[in-house]
Amino acid sequence: MENRVKKVLGIALVLISALTIGVFANGGAQSSGGAKTFKVAYINSDDADFFKKHLLDTFRTMVSKDTNFSVEYANSSQDISKQLDYFDNYIAKGVDCIILEPVSPAGIIPGIEKANKAGIPVISICSNSGGGEFTYIGNSYLDTGIMQGEYAAKGLPQNAKVVYMQGMPGYDHTTLRRQGLVDTLKKLRPDVQIIADNTANYDRAEGMKLMEDWIQAFPKIDGVICANDQMALGAIQALKAANRLKDTWIAGVDATDEAVQEVNNGNMALTLLQDATLEAQGAYDALNKLRTGGKLDKELVIPMAAITKENVAQYLK
Numbered sequence: 001m002e003n004r005v006k007k008v009l010g011i012a013l014v015l016i017s018a019l020t021i022g023v024f025a026n027g028g029a030q031s032s033g034g035a036k037t038f039k040v041a042y043i044n045s046d047d048a049d050f051f052k053k054h055l056l057d058t059f060r061t062m063v064s065k066d067t068n069f070s071v072e073y074a075n076s077s078q079d080i081s082k083q084l085d086y087f088d089n090y091i092a093k094g095v096d097c098i099i100l101e102p103v104s105p106a107g108i109i110p111g112i113e114k115a116n117k118a119g120i121p122v123i124s125i126c127s128n129s130g131g132g133e134f135t136y137i138g139n140s141y142l143d144t145g146i147m148q149g150e151y152a153a154k155g156l157p158q159n160a161k162v163v164y165m166q167g168m169p170g171y172d173h174t175t176l177r178r179q180g181l182v183d184t185l186k187k188l189r190p191d192v193q194i195i196a197d198n199t200a201n202y203d204r205a206e207g208m209k210l211m212e213d214w215i216q217a218f219p220k221i222d223g224v225i226c227a228n229d230q231m232a233l234g235a236i237q238a239l240k241a242a243n244r245l246k247d248t249w250i251a252g253v254d255a256t257d258e259a260v261q262e263v264n265n266g267n268m269a270l271t272l273l274q275d276a277t278l279e280a281q282g283a284y285d286a287l288n289k290l291r292t293g294g295k296l297d298k299e300l301v302i303p304m305a306a307i308t309k310e311n312v313a314q315y316l317k
Contacts, residue, residue: 038291040071041090042099043083045127047075049202050230051254051274052101055126059099059280068291080107087111091118097290099123099283105130105172121290125283128172136299137282139274141173144304145180148225148251151270151306152181153188155249160192160222163214165207165235166199167227174199177227177253195221200231207234215242223249229259229271236267255307255315263312273305273315 040063047053056073063069072090076083080103090098091114098115100122102108112132115122122134129136156162164181167174178197185192196214200206207230214221215238224239226232232252239245245267252259255273262268282300289296307315 037070038068038097038287039093039095040069040097040099040287041074041086041093041095042071043074043076043086043090043101045076045083045101045103046078048077050256051228051276052126055101055276055279058276059125059283062280062284063287069287076103078103080104083108084111087114091115091120095120097121097123097287099125100129100134101126102129104170106170121296123283123286123296125279135286135296137279137286138302139173139304140301141176142180144173144253144272144274145177145182146184147180147272147304147306148177148253148270149181149184149188151308152185152192152223152225152249152251155269156189156192156223158191160189160249161195161218161220162192162223162225163196163211163218163221164194164198165210165224165226165231166197167202167231169199169201174227181225192223200226200234202228202230204230204234207231208238209234211235211238212242215239215244221248223251225251226253228252229254229256232268232271233258233262236262253304255305257317260307260312260315260317263307263309264316266309269308271307273307275302275305278302 042056044052044056063071074086076086083103098120100108102124105128108129109131112122112129112134116133124134124136126138166178195218198210200210207226211234224235226235229252232250236245236250239248250268251270252268253272253274255271259268259271263271279302282302286296
């Protein structure tokens with residue numbers, strides 16, 4: 001009987017040891033190498049957004065092979081109250097860093113400030129935040145609009161009539177992309193007239209619907225410039241259906257696979273590469289710097305690349 005009890009206790013101790021090792025390897029207090037695991041929270045604004053989900057998945061793949069990190073992921077579903085609740089939850093858990101894609105630049109400020117008070121570094125990725133102390137990793141929104149304007153100035157016909165699809169209202173990237181485009185066209189091509197300027201919320205279906213409305217309203221549209229590729233792809237669908245796609249200069253942002261293919265097909269003149277791999281790598285490098293006791297810079301600006309008919313072959317997948 002005594003030997004049997006000892007045997008059962010021995011098995012139990014082995015199981016407990018195995019479970020403990022499993023917890024450490026998957027985000028507990030210790031990595032497989034014996035060092036403290038660096039605990040990270042990644043709070044996305046909306047997993048339904050094409051690019052933001054792509055960025056999240058790229059980061060997840062990159063960090064998943066590194067046992068120095070334990071990462072928890074949360075989807076705010078475009079709800080700022082939910083995102084703030086996630087901040088409170090992860091601050092209470094005592095994570096070592098919060099990576100954020102903000103639902104609202106202004107609305108997330110209280111969460112960032114709470115993290116600041118708790119001594120938890122914050123990285124705002126892809127979209128800038130409105131206040132508090134954080135590191136921004138992403139593109140220069142103003143430069144994005146300027147690049148679109150420069151290429152449009154070269155590609156649009158004389159006295160062109162253009163429509164512009166804005167992104168989601170309230171974001172810096174929406175405001176600055178538009179500002180960069182409008183100011184550049186005014187400077188380089190004052191003959192170009194923007195005849196309509198409205199939001200399609202970065203959404204493909206909304207972009208298609210808005211383009212259908214514009215097709216009905218305007219017998220002549222020479223250019224369609226969009227703040228992202230999803231809206232541009234929706235516009236292409238509407239223009240195809242109306243037999244008005246030919247000779248329409250169309251531009252987007254993100255260089256999604258489908259948009260790059262449309263550039264190759266001649267249906268899109270320009271898409272700008274917002275490089276998810278470089279943004280994810282920037283966040284991963286920042287985490288390694290923090291883990292080893294380093295301090296982060298205020299921002300890491302990721303440059304955009306223009307994809308046109310001339311160079312599209314190197315971007316095709």
